[in-house]
Amino acid sequence: MNPLAIVTPTQRAAPMAFLIGLIILAVLDGAKTWYGLSLIGADGGGEGFGRISLGLSVLMLVFVSFLFINRRRDAGEGVMLFLLPVILAAVISLIGAGIMVAVASFGMMGEYAESVGRDLQTVAQDPAFQAEFQAWIEERPEMALGMVQPAAWAGFAAFWGTTFLFGLWFMSMKSEDEAENA
Numbered sequence: 001m002n003p004l005a006i007v008t009p010t011q012r013a014a015p016m017a018f019l020i021g022l023i024i025l026a027v028l029d030g031a032k033t034w035y036g037l038s039l040i041g042a043d044g045g046g047e048g049f050g051r052i053s054l055g056l057s058v059l060m061l062v063f064v065s066f067l068f069i070n071r072r073r074d075a076g077e078g079v080m081l082f083l084l085p086v087i088l089a090a091v092i093s094l095i096g097a098g099i100m101v102a103v104a105s106f107g108m109m110g111e112y113a114e115s116v117g118r119d120l121q122t123v124a125q126d127p128a129f130q131a132e133f134q135a136w137i138e139e140r141p142e143m144a145l146g147m148v149q150p151a152a153w154a155g156f157a158a159f160w161g162t163t164f165l166f167g168l169w170f171m172s173m174k175s176e177d178e179a180e181n182a
Contacts (some may be wrong), residue, residue: 005070006063009079013070015171021067022167025060026160032056034158037149061086064163068170075173085166089159095172096158104147112136 006021013021068082068165094174112133113120123129135146 006067009066009069010073011070011073012175013067014074014175015071015173018067018071018074022064022163025063025067026049029057029060030156031162032060033152034062035108037152040148061090064089068166071173072148075170076175076177077173085163085170089162089166091160093155097155100151100154101147104150108137108147109133136172157174171179 002011002013002017005011005017005172006024008165033055065082065086068077068085070080072082110120113123113129115130
């Protein structure tokens with residue numbers, strides 16, 4: 001495998017090199033996610049890792065883009081289609097994380113409704129309930145941080161699931177050399 005296929009957009013990535021590159025990046029992203037989550041404590045620590053994590057996530061998107069570009073280059077195709085899997089994976093990742101935050105938030109809202117002796121179905125119609133719940137959750141940062149871990153892993157799974165699905169399609173493209181010999 002040519003390791004430059006991961007870090008530069010000017011190489012060719014054979015199907016197996018492409019797959020190995022995606023696996024390497026997924027493992028590194030998983031390690032980054034695990035490490036970042038391990039820094040977050042009940043006291044809300046780990047603020048400094050937020051910017052680093054964002055930078056590493058952008059770098060991960062760039063490297064994934066390079067792999068898709070290089071796979072298309074090896075297949076003798078135009079490279080612009082690389083945008084489709086990268087953008088869709090990022091959007092689906094955000095949607096997955098958002099859904100997990102909403103599910104966790106709804107669960108916590110139910111806990112709060114129980115703690116004040118109200119029914120969750122009736123409080124949904126009460127506009128003051130949302131402000132009360134917001135104040136309650138701000139007093140309990142450990143509960144808010146409890147939403148971060150499932151959301152981070154849901155976003156991770158959604159991104160890499162989408163990326164590997166597109167990766168299977170891109171791997172099925174014949175290399176330019178194979179197409180000429182056929």
